[in-house]
Amino acid sequence: MFVVLRNPKREIELSGPKNVEALLARLEIVPESVIVIRNDELVTRDARLVDSDRVEIRPVTSGGA
Amino acid sequence: MRCRRCKADAIIDLRRHNAAFCRDCFVHHCHEQVRRAIHDYEMIEPGARVLVAVSGGKDSLALWHILRELGYEADGLYLGLGIGTYSDESGDFARAFAQRFDLTLHEIDLPADLGFDIPEGARTVRRSPCGVCGLSKRHLFNQAASTHGYDIVATGHNLDDEAAVLFGNTLRWDDEYLARQFPVLPATDGFVRKVKPLVRVGEREMAAYCVVLGIDYILEECPMAVGNRHLAYKELLNSLEERSPGAKAAFLFNFLDRAHERFADAAVVDKDDLLRCTICGSPTPGEVCAFCRLQARACAAPDSVPVTLRGAAS
Numbered sequence A: 001m002f003v004v005l006r007n008p009k010r011e012i013e014l015s016g017p018k019n020v021e022a023l024l025a026r027l028e029i030v031p032e033s034v035i036v037i038r039n040d041e042l043v044t045r046d047a048r049l050v051d052s053d054r055v056e057i058r059p060v061t062s063g064g065a
Numbered sequence B: 001m002r003c004r005r006c007k008a009d010a011i012i013d014l015r016r017h018n019a020a021f022c023r024d025c026f027v028h029h030c031h032e033q034v035r036r037a038i039h040d041y042e043m044i045e046p047g048a049r050v051l052v053a054v055s056g057g058k059d060s061l062a063l064w065h066i067l068r069e070l071g072y073e074a075d076g077l078y079l080g081l082g083i084g085t086y087s088d089e090s091g092d093f094a095r096a097f098a099q100r101f102d103l104t105l106h107e108i109d110l111p112a113d114l115g116f117d118i119p120e121g122a123r124t125v126r127r128s129p130c131g132v133c134g135l136s137k138r139h140l141f142n143q144a145a146s147t148h149g150y151d152i153v154a155t156g157h158n159l160d161d162e163a164a165v166l167f168g169n170t171l172r173w174d175d176e177y178l179a180r181q182f183p184v185l186p187a188t189d190g191f192v193r194k195v196k197p198l199v200r201v202g203e204r205e206m207a208a209y210c211v212v213l214g215i216d217y218i219l220e221e222c223p224m225a226v227g228n229r230h231l232a233y234k235e236l237l238n239s240l241e242e243r244s245p246g247a248k249a250a251f252l253f254n255f256l257d258r259a260h261e262r263f264a265d266a267a268v269v270d271k272d273d274l275l276r277c278t279i280c281g282s283p284t285p286g287e288v289c290a291f292c293r294l295q296a297r298a299c300a301a302p303d304s305v306p307v308t309l310r311g312a313a314s
């Protein structure tokens, strides 16, 4: 699958993870710090993934006071 | 996963609430959380005029949208900080949002209107950019609200922001800051009321809110934030939250409900003793307020002296 990461923006190709939770675990990303968008739709942790999916992992943490 | 309210396919899971929601029920959930915060902390009475501090980021745009959805009279103020392309782009997002929903957006540009920008100002006065930025925002939002007849300034601080600030204040047991940390700061002479209606929603929820409603916001992080303590605290709290969902909310709300009042004595400034700044008229303990002193020093920086002056002597 095609994975879009941000800050800085980059794209990687991956195969294997069967759902969102497994994908985040593979990339060592804390689920609480991101939202996941699959083919333009927001999805939950248990959403199934297939290798033809395009997945954006968008960080939600902003800095500053 | 299924939506807790209507059993349709869920688009987001919120472990803190032990729930997942479909699109419509999620939007409803966000509105309800904000409605409840406004009610619980008596933030905004019907008919009040609210000025939203708009940055072009997800929180402030979502806040503005939600306040309008809940029927409040809310206009926006965008403050251009002069932080390179980050400021140019965030301003564009704020303007596009206002235009799309036909809302009133006021603007102040720090470099053009006040003669300095955040990075340069911070260098000159030898303070952190976020310190200078925070001081400027507090001053200018309050001043703009007072001059334009707004009763309340609303900011997009969310549950994660407040929990991270509380974490920092608690690590240092900074009783003055703990005394001041509350979702509503009442109006006093010269200061309008300040409210944080997003205190019950997390930043994941606000990002998701923007995505499902098609609200475009700046995804880039402010370059000044990189590596700051606030971000580090958020990371720590998020790994804690992963292990015990609800930890952030419990930390913050138990403080607000049970511990905050115990720090009341530490609130130092006696508002009755304040004078008026001789430059801008804002309340201040000294003669000139902190912002006017900052502005004077930042504008006197050598590289902001106009070149014509140097050439004129020869």
Ligand code: SF4
Residues within 6 Å of the ligand: A063, A064, A065, B118, B129, B130, B131, B133, B134, B222, B223, B224, B225
């Ligand atoms: S990160 Fe710091 S400098 Fe940037 S907008 Fe936030 S407070 Fe201002």
Ligand SMILES: [Zn+2]
Residues within 6 Å of the ligand: B003, B004, B005, B006, B007, B008, B021, B022, B023, B024, B025, B026
């Ligand atoms: Zn539903």
Ligand SMILES: [Zn+2]
Residues within 6 Å of the ligand: B277, B278, B279, B280, B281, B282, B288, B289, B290, B291, B292, B293
């Ligand atoms: Zn002043």
